[in-house]
Amino acid sequence: MTELEGAILGVLRRGGAMSAYAVRQVFLVSQSDEWSGSAGAVYPAIARLQKAKLVAAAAQKADGRGTKALTPTRAGLAAHDDWLCDVVRAAGPGSDPFRTRAPSWSKLPAAQRRTLIAALIEEMERQRAAVRANPLDDSGDAVIQELNLALLDTRLNWLKRQR
């Protein structure tokens, strides 16, 4: 199961029956934009999940567009549990564009480096304010917001020590 497939099952599990389009919207507006929510990723991923009988689709009446209400099957919930409990994968570092760049910033000319660090601090503080201003009603989003705030603080702390 790919990360995207696991994430989709999680959305269906937390959000109840919804259409593939609605799943896309969740990714499109998500705080952690790990995926673009592009149709070319979401629809094939859902098709794979359906083929593997991990997701079931119930046709909605009075919709000529063939909109389906998707729900995880019992096997889908079990597979998702396994994915959730995969300690090795869950504990992995993931990919972080900040961490990838940070080791090389010392190679920049000093003036450029100072400008960059100032711009990064400004951007991170802007993000932090935006997150803080947002309501965290949905339980899943609240967790992501909390972890994202911690990430922002980590980066800000590190940046301010580099000034």
Place this chain on the structure above:
Amino acid sequence: MTELEGAILGVLRRGGAMSAYAVRQVFLVSQSDEWSGSAGAVYPAIARLQKAKLVAAAAQKADGRGTKALTPTRAGLAAHDDWLCDVVRAAGPGSDPFRTRAPSWSKLPAAQRRTLIAALIEEMERQRAAVRANPLDDSGDAVIQELNLALLDTRLNWLKRQR
């Protein structure tokens, strides 16, 4: 420029002239395993960089294997600077398998959830001990280690609040 291409330029910039094989080793033993360092990724990426004249290859004498010493060109350094100063990309959240799973952990049966959280704490503390035990001689690795330690602490703090 892809993240991998940027990272490769960074390795060449920080590590001095080295072969494509040596670049691979850096990724293979790297603390932040964002990439596997697979030959099928590294060699094509370096080929792209060479084609774009961002990396130059000097043949080493007395090596029948055609080993080349790779160095960033002036254009390569400029492109790398741009990549380093891309505030939007650097400030992005990246992808985090922990953050992807965390919102769904509340859906697990309570007993399973407690077991998982305990296993995750153990794994993170093991990782933290391993990082602490490692020497951080190389400047680039030291930065990554520092950011990884902060990431581990964030996750541990969050997990311990969930117990």
Place this chain on the structure above:
DNA sequence: GTGCCCATGTAATCTGTTACATGATTAG
């Protein structure tokens, strides 16, 4: 009835993964 969003998908392309292939060098 004309736009605009809803809703589903496909096609071309890019990049990374695993696995394989090939040959040079060096340690025992």
Place this chain on the structure above:
DNA sequence: CTAATCATGTAACAGATTACATGGGCAC
């Protein structure tokens, strides 16, 4: 000499991205 490692690459494949295509529902 033989085995392990150094060193470079390719092939088949999987998954994500952008862009495109198609058509239903609804507001004005």
